[in-house]
Amino acid sequence: MQIDSIDQLQEALHSKNYVADRGLATAAYLALKLQRPLFLEGEPGVGKTEIAKVIADLLGTELIRLQCYEGLDVNQAVYEWNYTRQMLHIRLLESRGERASE
Known part of the structure; x- marks a missing residue:
């Protein structure tokens, strides 16, 4: 619309x-x-x-909700919003003996 x-x-x-x-x-x-x-x-x-x-x-679009709170900075909001998935990916790489890139 x-x-x-x-x-x-x-x-x-x-x-x-x-x-x-x-x-x-x-x-x-x-x-x-x-x-x-x-x-x-x-x-x-x-x-x-x-x-x-x-x-x-x-x-007709997806809502991406960001819960804001005192102390939330841009790095947390932009890069850490899916922290669980990021940690799982890092653990998977470590289990393979690989290193996560920066």
């Missing part, structure tokens, strides 16, 4: 049972049009993850 206006985005969100006020719809629309991330902050249960799920569904 192509989103061409803030009103269209609000209507599309509403069709998926997500009610967004004008400010949130505007921020989400601009993030989509500018192809920039949208950072949402708030108490648990206010709908931060849900709007991401709904927009991903509207766009």
